[in-house]
Amino acid sequence: MDAAQEARNREAFRQAVVNTLERRLFYIPSFKIYRGVAGLYDYGPPGCAVKSNVLAFWRQHFVLEENMLEVDCPCVTPEVVLKASGHVDKFTDLMVKDEKTGTCYRADHLLKDFCKERLERDPNITAEKAAELRHVLAVLDDLSAEELGAKIKDYGITAPDTKNPLSAPYPFNLMFQTSIGPSGLSSGYMRPETAQGIFVNFKDLYYYNGNKLPFAAAQIGQAFRNEISPRQGLLRVREFTLAEIEHFVDPEDKSHPKFSEVSNLEFLMFPREDQVSGLSARRIHIGEAVSKGIVNNETLGYFIGRVYLFLTHLGIDKERLRFRQHLANEMAHYAADCWDAEIECSYGWIECVGIADRSAYDLRAHTEKSGVPLVAAEKFLEPREVEKLVIAPVKKELGLAFKGNQKMSMEMKATLESKGEAEFHVCTLEKSCHYKEEHGDNPQGEEEGTSEGFHANQQYEEVAKRIAKSLTAAGISYKIDITGTSIGKRYARTDELGVPLAITVDSTSSVTLRERDSKQQIRVNVEEVASVVKEVTDGFSTWADMLWKYPTHSSSATED
């Protein structure tokens, strides 16, 4: 089947999909009764349902299971922040204007369309010409304003609608500009990404994490891009929901403790070298990719693996999913290395997730501009960010609307549980020396507490980890506190956070479960404790039920 025919089939398929989605109100062109606005879409009832499932699963899969710190920042952003991040100067596309009507077009789109059109529709095209046009398409993202302008002249490209001559290409900033406050003097923009809100909060989040690396912060919210000529339906829009994760790691140690959990995954990858040498994507073990240096480090590889699991769980076809490494010329102004998760659809291979090593670009930039040092100070190491950027309700929704639903229903457990992150649970590891005060009545512990204190600590850490795993599995968020401070102080700290239930690990068989409001404590077996916590937090049982069901445990001593 020739390219033209294939294109026509894709177009027909897409039309069928679009018609159903619009008829069923999965989405609606925004402000339709006013003839709409290009690049703005509403989600109707079924679209909202799919979107909220996707976001809930995203929270479960990434934020909850990885114990990430979520933040929620405003969309309105003062100019200084986006000046520092480079967006004011560099977040631009090259634009040309119809010299008579003033209509605007993206310069690269016009050139791209011209080349494709000729290649597909011109039967008499010479092999030489065809090769030239293919080369243009290959280097398109690499062309400067001058080079683009030259090509447009050479090929005699005119305004598609009027055939009028076109202006020379010039950069147009894609951010929606506004003014903050009544004076009209302080300029602002609608954020083009949610990541900057994380970077400017680095210092507080680092502190919240106990001044330790690595840690990850996440944000889901609206992002805004004033596209010159939105097209491809929901794929290039002017406002969309963006889910981003910034993972801050020690640049001297990019290993990832959980890498082994994904290292055996095998999926389609498309390294830079293969693209340049005209090969196509091939199945690679992510573990192998990292060991061979195709993927720079374990942390980057870990997140590539996690994204693969996320997308396939949502119902994306493994055969239509590949991870493509950015070529040097297509990298965003901040990125040091970048892998895109691309999904093949009727528009071809479309980027849905970007996984970029931003080095410390943003933290450095905000440090310089604000004068506030955004560094991991304890070892004077410069933190490194690995960004995972999930454009949530775009391609996935379309996929879901069709084959995805059954898959999603299978995910409902995770989806439902993901809300559990709103519960804060602390899992307190007791120093064995505290042991006697609390449970002098327990000979086994006594022994550990005295003769084998250190050994006991290790045992308790194992128990705590096991409990943490089962809490995560139950969709319940928790915080492990192994600080040396007294248990009373630790209870006080978590009481303030509103943590309703605290588990104190002080033996390998049973633990103390404490309720915040009543300060009452019960003893529960290690194996049971997660399910007890879930029953109470789900409201299936009350704390009173548990007091009746389990032996209460009095230790006023621990409260001070």
Place this chain on the structure above:
Amino acid sequence: MDAAQEARNREAFRQAVVNTLERRLFYIPSFKIYRGVAGLYDYGPPGCAVKSNVLAFWRQHFVLEENMLEVDCPCVTPEVVLKASGHVDKFTDLMVKDEKTGTCYRADHLLKDFCKERLERDPNITAEKAAELRHVLAVLDDLSAEELGAKIKDYGITAPDTKNPLSAPYPFNLMFQTSIGPSGLSSGYMRPETAQGIFVNFKDLYYYNGNKLPFAAAQIGQAFRNEISPRQGLLRVREFTLAEIEHFVDPEDKSHPKFSEVSNLEFLMFPREDQVSGLSARRIHIGEAVSKGIVNNETLGYFIGRVYLFLTHLGIDKERLRFRQHLANEMAHYAADCWDAEIECSYGWIECVGIADRSAYDLRAHTEKSGVPLVAAEKFLEPREVEKLVIAPVKKELGLAFKGNQKMSMEMKATLESKGEAEFHVCTLEKSCHYKEEHGDNPQGEEEGTSEGFHANQQYEEVAKRIAKSLTAAGISYKIDITGTSIGKRYARTDELGVPLAITVDSTSSVTLRERDSKQQIRVNVEEVASVVKEVTDGFSTWADMLWKYPTHSSSATED
């Protein structure tokens, strides 16, 4: 205790709360490292957790339990929409400028502060003067630009920071303005409310609802208001998450089928008359309030009751919650009647929810401006909207951060389940005449199907309602289809929507449960069916498990 002392205590309490919330990152002044922007706040990890709980419970309590149609529209809104809604012309506050520095202030705030200051701090104030100032405070919202300007002159009020003279008051529009598209020619605003996105979609939503009134549509999302001088911490901010519901009713029939479920609730209400005649809020049965005409109609009363249940479930103290009717002068430009849910906090009684009868103001306005008739056409009745507007993560979060958590954990069941709304379930009521085709093998039904057809229908409707109730209780969204069309057509319709499971009520004891992807059907007892659906959609069991557990049911006849 005198007013001044009380004010000082409140201030001290507030400071303690604010310090804890900021130290624990419940919220963070946005862009802090750049010295922040007034009226913009981030939520840190615990704040995000509380917010997502509140929103999830909101979805469960309102959208899911009331079977509302959710939409999700962009924040960027073209001028024409907000011109029609009246926001471009009327969404303003009166502003004065420091004539030397140009600093802007809200005129009414300066006058209010002046009066309060005098009343609290001036020991030598005459009874006459005090009375005058109290009167000013009472009518403050009622004053025109001219009247405000006159008072400011009379009292010699100057710029607080510089003591410079002030300009005359003039209106300042509170919307953030921007420009859509590259031409710079089409003006737009960041939406000041989410309701307009619902109104412009009325026609599609009405169609989606089978061209029937009443129905409700809901939207949760960001709203933007460029406040002149943001203050009171999280209470007056420039960007916030807004949850709105528009309930469209037949103006000739404002009764509500579920009013009896709330009519016995009793809580503090503050009718307009009582405010004018200087009385204070008193306990009233909402049922009595409606029958006596204090609250205009059942639908308005029903939503007041539902909001009361929502807020008290979140942990709001009943004694600090009242419903106050707007005075004629404080009603928004679109409102015909309005009740605010007010919560008493350290700032006094603060509006958290507005329940307004907007008449058909918005639909009429958009009909005129767009030329698209937004009416309930089947009877040429003019629909009426009742708006419920929940400013989600403001006051409630503060409340939750403290006493609310345990309460919230009790709500976790609802919270978790609320995500179930992403599953679409159809509950199909069979005409008894279809009965024989499908289950001729069942004598009991046979009998009903023939000799007592109508009676059977009623019975099946009862069964369907019972099942619907249990589905809602399980947090699973559903759609009842009682159209006369063939079951095959109805299956086709819901298959397209992605509804994974369909229940066909064709007997009073057991029903048919059909899975979308496999088209396989099983027989399940009426009492069991909701839990079976939940098990499968939660992923605790697979459809295959159910096929093995329950008798399969073949009826290819029904598929055409």
